[in-house]
Amino acid sequence: MGVPQIWELLRPHLQDKRVPLKKFVSDFKVSHGRFPQIAIDGHTWLFECGFIVNQETPGKYASYGTIGKAVLNFVYRLKELLALNITFILVFDGCMKPSFKKSFGSLLSCPEDDYWITWNSHMESHQRHGRCQRITLDYEGLNFMKIVRRLLDSMRISYVEACGEGEAQCAWLQRNGYVDYVLTNDSDSLVFGANKVLRNYSKFTDDLGAAGNSPLAKRQGTSKDLFVTVVDLEQLDRSTNDRYNWWSLLFFSVLLGADYNQGVKGMGKVKAAKLAQLRNPDFAQKFRDIFANLGHRPQLSTYQNFQRELTKYCKDYSIKLFNRKYRVLLDELSLEGWPSLNAIMYYFHPILIPQMNFQVFDKCNVNISGSGGYKNIDFSDLQTYLGDFRLPAVTNFGKWFTETILDSFVLRHLLSQDRSLEDYIQIVDSKTFDISGKWPLPCWKIKYKPYILFFQFNGDDYDRFPYTMWIPQGLIPQDHILITKWKRAPKSKTPTPRKPKLSPQKNTLDNFLKKHASPIKGFSPGKKSDDQGALEPVKKRLFINSDDSSNESEDDSLVVLDEVTIKDHSTSPWKKRRQK
Incomplete structure (x- = not known):
């Protein structure tokens, strides 16, 4: 969960940062020359997909009756990222999280040097055994x-x-340049040092999460496209007068209260933000200097002096800071409730993997951009495994599985420049989509046939291109062989006219015009009618053409023509006497 007030603090600066995921990836590819790399907070995904019922208690997970829906959501998310050729790494929580997390009362029973004991034993275990001292993971044993x-x-x-914390490991990957962004809804990723985050991965055009349980979410319409909110602290820091960096947000969280502490009494969101963004004196930097060096154990006396200094400043400058005189109130509260040294050290130096196994970024893994590892997937085994869940809302499982797999990797197959590429994929059209009326996105329309032989196809599938997909143009190089071929191919200047639809209702006039010359559709004199029972055609046209040389009159109005008189034998003798 983190500190929700961080998002409230940043919200005024994120009004125009909501963007379709496809456009975000396309723009990134154009500007950086490569596809984005993302670390995903696995806990957030487990909750939003429906595996975890209660985000605060992972033990409360979906039952067997609803697990199929969670699996379906999870596969859909994987497919969307794979189809865009994004590098992504899912990061799940470990076992080395603070025992007092969200249970602040247990802090009283923690030894004063609990953090350092845990840290040292953790490092020693990795040096000796190459793993954590407690091999049981946070979700171990959960189905x-x-x-x-x-x-x-x-x-x-x-x-x-x-x-330890998955968000902390994600932040470490982003801060050290292994990924570009962290995909999460948890503000703790910012507290742990990430400065680029993708938030609220959902189909809402507004900045709302996939859970969508709030009253606002229920009133909002959804799009067929996925969106993300781009949070770039470095960009915000440059473009605003406010201060948004790692240390100011961490200090803000400590004052307000987060996962490891309840917060300082008397400090609401507004007061905490004022103090965290101060530059002179810079309390956020002073707070950092006390705890930043892991090799230099902070002294309790130094920490207490800092608390007194900040309290005195608030008393002396309460009107300047908060536009109110809080001196009496601050005398009574004395800003009590500061977190312990143990808790602060977990904020500054969370338990991380000491020696990261970077084989997770190897191109044999299909979640790495450009990987051809999908060719080695045992699709038969995967199909059988997914089929056992009886996925809800999937009426034709075989068709769904085929399209899911093919859609996931068609862009990679297209970019591979395989010799037989033109036999399986072709570009047939170009169009700019106006997503939700706000985001233009030029795309190529591709048609393709099955390019992975993981099940028996009908013979017709090899002679036609049954599958269609629109791919953003920014994801494919302009000199690609398929684009070159499409540009050279002759294009039809005018679209093929549609056949006129027949009127569902027929009347006397319709029948008359069908058997005679129509003022709308030209009458062909040489065409003989097959209907022998039709009336004799009129001897003149209904309308006079403007370029007819025989027409000396300039009047273009309707001309009354000779009529064919039909004797009416149905008139009764009584009516005939009345007519006389």
Whole structure:
């Protein structure tokens, strides 16, 4: 969960940062020359897909009756990222999280040096055994996590099981340049040092999460496209007068209260933000200087002096800071409730993997951009495994599975420049989509036939291109062989006219015009009618052409023509006497 107030603090600066995922990836590819790399907070995905019922208690997971829906959601998300050729790494929580997390009362029973004991034993365990001292992971024994691991392994998708907090490991990957963004809804990723985050991965055009349980979410319409909100702290720091960096947000969280502490009494969101963004004096930097060096154990006396200094400043400058005189109130509260040294050290130096196994970024894994590892997937085994869940809303499982797999990797197959590429994929059209009336996105329309032989196809599938997909143009190089071929191919200047639809209702006039010359559709004199029972055709046209040389009159109005008189034998003798 983190600190929801962080998002409230940033929201005014994120009004125009919502963007369709496809456009985000396309723009990134154009500007950087490569596809984006993303670390995903696995806990957020497990909750939003429906594996976890209660986000605060992972033990409350979906039952067997609803696990199929969660699996379907999970596969859909994987497909969307794979289809865009994004590099992504799922990171799941480990076992080395603070024992007092969200249970602040247990802090009283923690030894004063609990953090350092845990840190040292953790490092020693990795040096000796290459793993955490407690091999039981946070989700170990939970049925849904076994399913998730089995599914990822079957799809050859690599993932990371962190030692401690998954958000902290994601932040470390982003901060050290291994990924470009962290995909999460948890503000703790910012507290742990990430400065680029993709938030609220959902189909809402507004900045709302996939859970969508709030009253606002229920009133909002959804799009068929996925969206993300791009949070770039470095960009915000440059473009605003406010201060948004790692240390100011961490200090803000400590004052307000987060996962490891309840917060300082008397500090609401507004006061905490004022103090965290101060530059003179810079309390956020002073707070950092006390705890930033892991090799230099902070002294309790130094920490207490800092608390007194900040309290005194608030008393002396309360009107300047908060536009109110809080001196009496601050005397009574004395800003009590500061977190312990143990808690702060977990904020500054979370338990991470000491020696990261970077084989998770190897191109044999299909979640790495440009990987051809999908060719080695055992599709028959994967199909059987997914079929056992009886996925809801999937009426034709075989068709769904085929299209899911083919859509996931068609862009990679297209970019591979395989010699036989033109036999399987072709570009047939170009169009700019106006997503939700706000985001233009030029795309190529591709048609393709099955390019992975993982099940028996009908013979017709090899003679035609039954599958269609629109791919953003920014994802394919302009000199690609298929684009070159499409540009050279002759194009029809005018679209093929549609056949006129027949009127569902017929009347006397319709029948008359069908048997005689029509003022709308030209009458062909040489065409003989097959209807022998039709009336004799009129001897003049209904309308006079403007270029007819025989027409000396300039009047273009309707001309009354000779009529064919039909004797009416149905008139009764009584009516005939009346007419006389």
